[in-house]
Amino acid sequence: MTGPTLFALVAAALVGTGLYGFIVSPSPLRKILAFNVIGSGVFLMFGVIARRGAIAGIGGDPVPQALLITGIVVAFSATALAITVLLRLAEEAPTTTLEPAPPRGAPDATRTTS
Amino acid sequence: MTAFLLAAAGFVLAMVAAGLVRVLRGPGDADRLMAAQLLGSGGIAALLLGGAAIGDGSVVDVSLTLALLAAFASVAFVKFAPSGDSP
């Protein structure tokens, strides 16, 4: 197996890993982290495609590589915005987790069982 | 020479990989910070070796950027670590 193919398979696995973490994690911070893992998996895969377009004298197809640079910077700005929203939420709300609240009809029941 | 440099880069990376077990196991935050630090210098060494092996001088610039940003990141990590200075 060639190096780029290995990286492509790793990238595919990273997207899956991030996706799973993104869905099941109840914490927004961990969701943002998982989303970044998905993003870097996508970037890595695109990087492999850029590598495949290499010709003599140049390490890879410059068009996808330039798009990758743009993508990394925009992903950072989206992450920064998401983190700021989260931190503001933490200032205003008692908790930021997305775990389902106890059923509204029976608050006493949950209290006695815990 | 090329093969030797690539092998050395691979060896340093493998060492760093073993050191990463500390990040995974901890137990303390200090251990995690140290392992990240080791990865920083090991990553720089591997990049320099690999860059010299493939004869690409601009890899040195990547290492330079990495050295600066790794310094910034490790300082920030110690400052914001749960056991460090309160932010």
Added chain:
Amino acid sequence: MIELFYAAPALLILALGVYATFARDAFAACAGYLAYGLLLTVAWVQLGGVDVALTEAAIGGGLTGVLLVRACAKLPAKDSGLRADGAGAPIRWLAALAAIGVSTALAYAVLALPVPAATLAPEALANLAATGVGNPITAVLLAYRAMDTMLEAIVLLLALIGIWSLAPDRAWGGRPGPGYEADPHGILAFIARVLPPIGLVVGIYIFWVGADQPGGKFQGATIVAAMWLLTMMAGLTDAPPVSRRLLRLLLVSGPLVFVAIGAYGAFAAGAFLGYPEGLAKPLIIVIEIALMPSLALTLALMLAGAPQRSAAT
């Protein structure tokens, strides 16, 4: 051994990606993500993308790692840790199924890519002389697909406006961040005095070589932004109040110059963002020089966050 040089980063990246997603402790996950970013840098060099490696080293590992760990420090631990009872079993199974499905489809798609690969590299190189720059990636960013880069600069600005607009009413127009304090004779203050001059030189160097070698404004601006943030963390400088007029002018000046040159192209070269013959290189340099300070300020202030203190303090 040579195979090890290629296989080690790939497998390590996978292991760290899994760790950053699933570690119980949020701080450990952030440390894992920082290591992950460092290794991705090595991977980009192996994939022949030195420009991308520079961006990853600066932004992917450095700035994003610091952003995450700062959030980690501010959030209560119970909010950001992972617990086994986070989601119910049916959701876990469905999520696992979806994740495996997506990964398999992607892996299949990658293995089924056509041979020989589609590439725009010959076209990019053929027209390089017309742009006057020597680095084909800079040519893509500022000539062939300059529209993307212009919109990107505007997106960054919009994200910063979004961050600022999250300020509570009492702090609107004030200074971002808590106003860090540190021992003025301590180690943090020492490194925050020694490193920034070096970082400034390296940042401008990376920016300047971008015309002909790997490098460019984003990477250079990130280094400069990191150095400024370092002095803020050490309490040597403070973030400026976001209502300051000069700051806002500097922030918009880069994108404005870009738009203005684009409009000039519409008039002089027949297409928006077109460059008149022979003027391509000077105009590209003007755009880059105008964007560099705007980007450095934008990136640093994004990390500094929403204003928290009123402008008076």
Added chain:
Amino acid sequence: MTALLDVFTYVAVGTGAFFFLAGTVGLLRFPDALTRLHALTKADNLGLGLVVFGLLPQVDGFANGLKLVVIWLLVMLSSADAGQLIARAERRARRRDD
């Protein structure tokens, strides 16, 4: 002359790689955080230093050699500082635990 410089590279890079090995073994095997920190700084300073030293004859141009040395100095600076900061954080954590 070239052969002599190559031998120098082999020896210096090999020794540097050995210090990375030593640093990793220390990080994994030493009993507590402060001794592990000691092992780590050896890898940082000596390991990278020797690698840089060994690569100096292989790069062309004065500027590239200078950059290599600057990288080493930067890493030494930051690892020395980070080492101090980590050690202090560790000491604070221990005092809290006592």
